[in-house]
């Protein structure tokens with residue numbers, strides 16, 4: 221068998237650092253064979269400066285919105301951002317298709333190997349057929365009016381069916397997921413969580429202060445969103461309890477959930493989770509720092525999440541709210557705001573934790589024999605990433 225051998229200043233396996241004299245041995249195709257000391261590795265070692273690391277996992281993206289790059293102004297705040305995204309119509313199908321292809325290319329170049337991708341349409345199906353990245357497709361549904369739940373769910377199910385035909389192996393898969401606590405009625409939540417095979421779910425969670433106010437008190441800026449969308453929500457009564465508790469209770473004990481954004485997630489929320497009162501099997505917290513900044517939201521209290529030993533992952537969100545789809549750029553920003561967090565911890569969020577969150581850790585996320593996680597070289601200051609395999 222023909223091997224490739226890689227050595228760099230540092231080697232991060234996805235979970236731990238190994239000394240710089242370790243050599244990563246893979247097949248020609250990048251399947252991990254072993255990690256051995258340089259003295260036992262023999263010849264033909266390819267050497268690099270920087271950190272040898274498994275490929276990045278982007279836990280939250282909307283590839284289908286790639287044509288919206290640069291269209292929504294920065295720092296408009298949550299409501300104006302949502303109104304602008306929802307009201308964008310009439311893009312040419314060719315423009316959408318090309319933007320999807322270009323954005324996927326850029327993810328590949330940026331060292332990303334797998335993506336948790338939110339889909340409201342089947343626009344990305346054709347691109348995904350090429351199999352250049354691994355995807356878990358989260359078919360997103362929304363509808364705040366109870367009486368429309370069945371109809372909304374059926375529309376999402378039709379999109380789901382198109383993605384279901386895409387994959388023949390069980391590695392990649394699809395699920396139907398709720399958009400956000402403020403846009404999904406209890407009836408729609410029931411349809412989503414009881415959909416057969418729906419074990420891996422995600423939701424936009426606590427993205428702005430206005431969201432918490434709307435869920436907990438029923439007041440605030442979100443009324444402007446529904447006015448703009450011409451939706452009568454005069455029926456809406458907040459449950460007047462903690463925002464996270466109100467909707468996490470919809471999920472089932474066999475379901476894993478990726479909470480995305482978590483900008484206003486606080487100690488009380490994390491206490492509720494830590495107390496084990498909620499049914500969910502596994503909970504991941506995805507940070508999308510550059511999207512928060514783009515929209516004009518604060519960053520989540522990452523130190524608080526760490527204090528509660530939350531499983532943190534990293535996402536880019538879409539090009540409607542980000543300048544690039546790059547996990548490295550996300551790590552740069554997190555590092556800038558939280559300089560005390562160690563490089564290895566950040567890299568683990570972007571590799572192994574992401575793979576576990578997307579349930580792809582049998583095949584990627586770390587340098588373990590038999591996996592094919594992609595191999596990248598990252599500069600120690602997060603300034604550059606280069607894809608080796």
Ligand SMILES: [Zn+2]
Nearest residue numbers: 282424537538
């Ligand atoms: Zn999103």
